[in-house]
Amino acid sequence: MSQKKKQIIISKEDAVFWMDKNGNWQNENGKFEHPRIIKYFNASIKKDENGYYVHQETNECQEKVYFNHEDTALFVLDIKEEDKIILILNNNDKISLNPEQLFSMDDSLYVQTPEHLIKFNDRSLLKISKFLEEKNGHLYFKIKGKTYDVGL
Numbered sequence: 001m002s003q004k005k006k007q008i009i010i011s012k013e014d015a016v017f018w019m020d021k022n023g024n025w026q027n028e029n030g031k032f033e034h035p036r037i038i039k040y041f042n043a044s045i046k047k048d049e050n051g052y053y054v055h056q057e058t059n060e061c062q063e064k065v066y067f068n069h070e071d072t073a074l075f076v077l078d079i080k081e082e083d084k085i086i087l088i089l090n091n092n093d094k095i096s097l098n099p100e101q102l103f104s105m106d107d108s109l110y111v112q113t114p115e116h117l118i119k120f121n122d123r124s125l126l127k128i129s130k131f132l133e134e135k136n137g138h139l140y141f142k143i144k145g146k147t148y149d150v151g152l
Contacts, residue, residue, distance in 0.1 A: 006061040012051070017041075018068040023075035023090060023121055045073055045091040047116070072110075072117045076124040085128070085143070087111065089118065099141045099148035109150070 017027045025032040025041050032038050044054040046064075052073035053066045067073075078088040085097040101111045109120040109128070120128065132150070133140045139150040 008063040021070040042090040103151040
């Protein structure tokens with residue numbers, strides 16, 4: 001007979017960590033530094049109707065910690081060029097880039113999917129910049145002979 005696991009839910013207001021506008025995890029002592037902890041937190045990001053949370057499951061319980069984020073909770077960490085451009089996100093998801101979903105705001109590049117607002121970090125922005133072109137103060141994304149307007 002299986003037992004139902006205890007559910008622990010911590011609200012944003014009670015969370016002791018948050019994500020800054022650059023995708024860095026922070027707590028009262030400052031920026032998280034340990035790569036394994038950062039990777040673990042990023043890989044644990046999920047979303048439901050109440051927002052983004054970090055999920056952890058043990059033999060005894062399931063834990064959801066909703067967290068504040070200054071901009072967005074999902075970031076493009078890397079890109080892979082295949083038949084199409086694949087975005088590799090901080091939570092380990094991989095999505096195909098739809099250039100029509102790109103937009104820029106406050107000197108940052110984003111992709112807006114139906115489910116998520118995703119921001120490019122500095123490294124991924126540098127990698128994707130070879131597809132970007134600025135003309136007369138406007139930004140365009142060019143790939144395979146097609147040009148897409150990157151909205152503001």
